[in-house]
Amino acid sequence: MSTQLKHKEEELDAELSGHSAAARTITVAVAGNPNSGKSTLINAIAGTRLHVGNWAGVTVEKKEALFEFGGRKIRLVDLPGTYSLSPYSQEEIVARDYLVHERPDLIINVVDATNLERNLYLTVQIMELGIPVVMALNIYDEATEKGYRIDARAMEEMLGIAVVPTSATKKTGLDELLATALRVADAPKQRAPKKLNYGEDIEVACDYLAKSFRTSYPALIDNYPQRWLLLKLMEQDDHVMKELGLDNLDFLDQALHHLRRAHGEDIESIMADARYSLASGLTREVLHKPELRQTELTEKIDKLVLNRFLGIPIFMAAMWLLFKLTFDLSAPFGDWIGAMTEGPFKRWASAILTPLGAPDWTVSLVNDGIIAGVGSVLVFVPVIFAMMFFITFLEGSGYMARAAFVMDRTMHSIGLHGKSFIPMLLGFGCNVPGIYATRTLENPKDKVLTALLVPLMSCGARLPVYVLFVGIFFPSNSSTVIWSLYIMGILLAIGMGLIFKRTLFRGEAPMFIMELPPYRMPSLHSLCVHTWEKGKHFLFKAGTYIFAVSVLVWFLLNLPWGVEHKRDSYLGQAGAAIAPIFQPVGFGTWEAASSLITGVIAKEIVVGTMGEIYAPKKDEKKEVPTLQEDLKEVATSFGEACVKAVKTLLYLPQAEEQEEDRAGLKAAIGGSFTPLSAYAFMAFVLLYMPCVVAIAAMRQEFGTWKWAGVGLLYQTALAWGAALIIYQGGRLLGLGG
Numbered sequence: 001m002s003t004q005l006k007h008k009e010e011e012l013d014a015e016l017s018g019h020s021a022a023a024r025t026i027t028v029a030v031a032g033n034p035n036s037g038k039s040t041l042i043n044a045i046a047g048t049r050l051h052v053g054n055w056a057g058v059t060v061e062k063k064e065a066l067f068e069f070g071g072r073k074i075r076l077v078d079l080p081g082t083y084s085l086s087p088y089s090q091e092e093i094v095a096r097d098y099l100v101h102e103r104p105d106l107i108i109n110v111v112d113a114t115n116l117e118r119n120l121y122l123t124v125q126i127m128e129l130g131i132p133v134v135m136a137l138n139i140y141d142e143a144t145e146k147g148y149r150i151d152a153r154a155m156e157e158m159l160g161i162a163v164v165p166t167s168a169t170k171k172t173g174l175d176e177l178l179a180t181a182l183r184v185a186d187a188p189k190q191r192a193p194k195k196l197n198y199g200e201d202i203e204v205a206c207d208y209l210a211k212s213f214r215t216s217y218p219a220l221i222d223n224y225p226q227r228w229l230l231l232k233l234m235e236q237d238d239h240v241m242k243e244l245g246l247d248n249l250d251f252l253d254q255a256l257h258h259l260r261r262a263h264g265e266d267i268e269s270i271m272a273d274a275r276y277s278l279a280s281g282l283t284r285e286v287l288h289k290p291e292l293r294q295t296e297l298t299e300k301i302d303k304l305v306l307n308r309f310l311g312i313p314i315f316m317a318a319m320w321l322l323f324k325l326t327f328d329l330s331a332p333f334g335d336w337i338g339a340m341t342e343g344p345f346k347r348w349a350s351a352i353l354t355p356l357g358a359p360d361w362t363v364s365l366v367n368d369g370i371i372a373g374v375g376s377v378l379v380f381v382p383v384i385f386a387m388m389f390f391i392t393f394l395e396g397s398g399y400m401a402r403a404a405f406v407m408d409r410t411m412h413s414i415g416l417h418g419k420s421f422i423p424m425l426l427g428f429g430c431n432v433p434g435i436y437a438t439r440t441l442e443n444p445k446d447k448v449l450t451a452l453l454v455p456l457m458s459c460g461a462r463l464p465v466y467v468l469f470v471g472i473f474f475p476s477n478s479s480t481v482i483w484s485l486y487i488m489g490i491l492l493a494i495g496m497g498l499i500f501k502r503t504l505f506r507g508e509a510p511m512f513i514m515e516l517p518p519y520r521m522p523s524l525h526s527l528c529v530h531t532w533e534k535g536k537h538f539l540f541k542a543g544t545y546i547f548a549v550s551v552l553v554w555f556l557l558n559l560p561w562g563v564e565h566k567r568d569s570y571l572g573q574a575g576a577a578i579a580p581i582f583q584p585v586g587f588g589t590w591e592a593a594s595s596l597i598t599g600v601i602a603k604e605i606v607v608g609t610m611g612e613i614y615a616p617k618k619d620e621k622k623e624v625p626t627l628q629e630d631l632k633e634v635a636t637s638f639g640e641a642c643v644k645a646v647k648t649l650l651y652l653p654q655a656e657e658q659e660e661d662r663a664g665l666k667a668a669i670g671g672s673f674t675p676l677s678a679y680a681f682m683a684f685v686l687l688y689m690p691c692v693v694a695i696a697a698m699r700q701e702f703g704t705w706k707w708a709g710v711g712l713l714y715q716t717a718l719a720w721g722a723a724l725i726i727y728q729g730g731r732l733l734g735l736g737g
Helices: 002-016 038-049 090-102 113-127 140-145 152-159 174-186 200-216 218-223 226-234 238-244 250-263 267-286 297-305 311-342 344-353 360-378 381-397 399-406 408-412 418-429 431-440 444-456 460-473 475-502 524-543 545-558 570-585 590-598 605-613 627-649 663-672 675-687 692-702 706-732
Strands: 026-032 051-054 061-069 072-078 106-112 133-138 162-165
Touching: 026 038, 026 090, 026 113, 026 174, 038 061, 038 072, 038 133, 038 174, 038 524, 061 174, 072 174, 106 113, 106 174, 113 133, 113 140, 113 267, 133 152, 133 174, 152 162, 152 267, 162 174, 200 218, 200 226, 200 250, 200 267, 226 238, 226 250, 226 267, 250 267, 297 311, 297 399, 311 344, 311 360, 311 381, 311 399, 311 475, 311 627, 344 360, 360 545, 381 399, 381 460, 381 524, 399 408, 399 418, 408 418, 418 431, 418 444, 418 475, 431 444, 431 692, 444 475, 444 692, 444 706, 460 475, 460 605, 460 663, 460 675, 475 675, 475 706, 545 570, 545 605, 570 590, 570 675, 570 706, 590 605, 590 675, 675 706, 692 706
Parallel strands: 026 072, 026 106, 106 133, 133 162
Antiparallel strands: 051 061, 061 072
């Protein structure tokens, strides 16, 4: 209501100042089913102007963009994807509350043209709000390829809303969609959606209720969309009744008396049937499918990837290929960043600070603290972005939903269902959004159990540790070794799930119902946008608290002031104090223990700390290149990295090169670990306590520190036990000490 009044005030102010109402910003809400192509359409329209945050008080993602089109300012609000506007999930509540209370100027309803009937159920509910609607008949190109013929004009006449065929992946129809949206927003009364008829019994009851409610509560009915409010009252929607402060309404029972006698007590089901009937009838009128339908490509592929025997091996093979491509393509660029941080960047910092009279400790802080610490993490930016790109590709193609379906049988064994596998898959990118994604699960026990297992999924923050160690100890089998760590996390999650099921979370596993979207080839633009959204958090962390921790670690390694050996510093003393705990698992050195201490903040800081601990002393006699030579080296080495990546992609032979970049760090680690202890160390980093941000996410999601504490304790114990079995078991098998 407040937003509606604000809009009226803006129009009045514009008129008084000699300007038209067209000067104000048009607010457009975008609503649609999951898998309707809504996110792709939003990204195609908004692109980099899209700002991501959270809706107030909840962890549901909020996306907004402000841009100009046709000389008008448009504020685009992307609502969470929902199948209905019933208050059964957090996404549905957020979407419904925004539309009811904020009253945007227009709703763009994104509808999947290949699944018209299912999508129209939400359309029918949106129309009840009385807000002007424009339908984006999306994925229209695929519907046409299947031989579907959709009469958009007939749909417009039946619903009283504008219908624009679009293809978000091919960016067709988007300009027409925005132009139509502006036209409808400027004439809301002429473009209001039709009042759909839900049948005589429902309409009679609705009319009776309207008269009675207007007499008893005139202010309430003016503050809400009238038809929507009446229908919610008829359904006895608990969320609405509580919000309005209404308990028992005598006239409500009178209004529903005949309806209950004719159709039964469950009014909500009667209303749902009426909406489905309308959606079904409309679909029959406007959609014409070919009589002879060939077996679609999606069905052919699903016979293979959803096979009960082949499904899991195919998933494992897909993950191995993902890692293989990730590390083969990103390695040259990671080496280039490493060479730049160890060479030109440090030299440039010294060249700038020394003439300014900066003391030696300041130069050391910048070079050995900031550049060495942050730089040793930035080396893995190409790996993170490459992995996010390929994961995004699997998500956009429709395969990730199949992976959840394939894992449903396995998840049932630990008291969960395939839907819980989705947060775990998100955990491969980052555990924090994986924990937040548990909100999509209906059962509170499912949410907690899934959140406890998500941190066992190897997130991108562990990748820097893996890449560093496999590059030293397993250079010829790097992708296979890293793949084995990911599989270890999955298998241990299953094992811990079995234990939790028999102890803390007894009960039957719930049923699993999930839509499998058709296979699609994601557009390059969409892949790039989503990859950036997922990977940018790593860059922001490197520029914020990883930077801060790098500075802190430098001070801890140099205090008490003037300490000669890092072992005697505050951090060295702390590492030495707990090092005996790690002696049985193969890495009982103060250096390793100190790195694990700082890794509590973020797992990638393990590498940054090692970079500072093992930082070699300056070689004063070494000839310093000129700025021109440095710039030439930067450009030449980057070009060589590009060529190397292309050759790797094309499987072309490459000349063997002796890598000198970061040689000091690699040599030091190579002298402190063996292949066996290195693998045990990577397993420990995979499993030990969640980072502080993940712990905070558990606290925020569940409102208590209890489950965060359980996760911290069990994961650390599990990490030590797994590392012990790997190291001592390997020694017994003669694999080295």
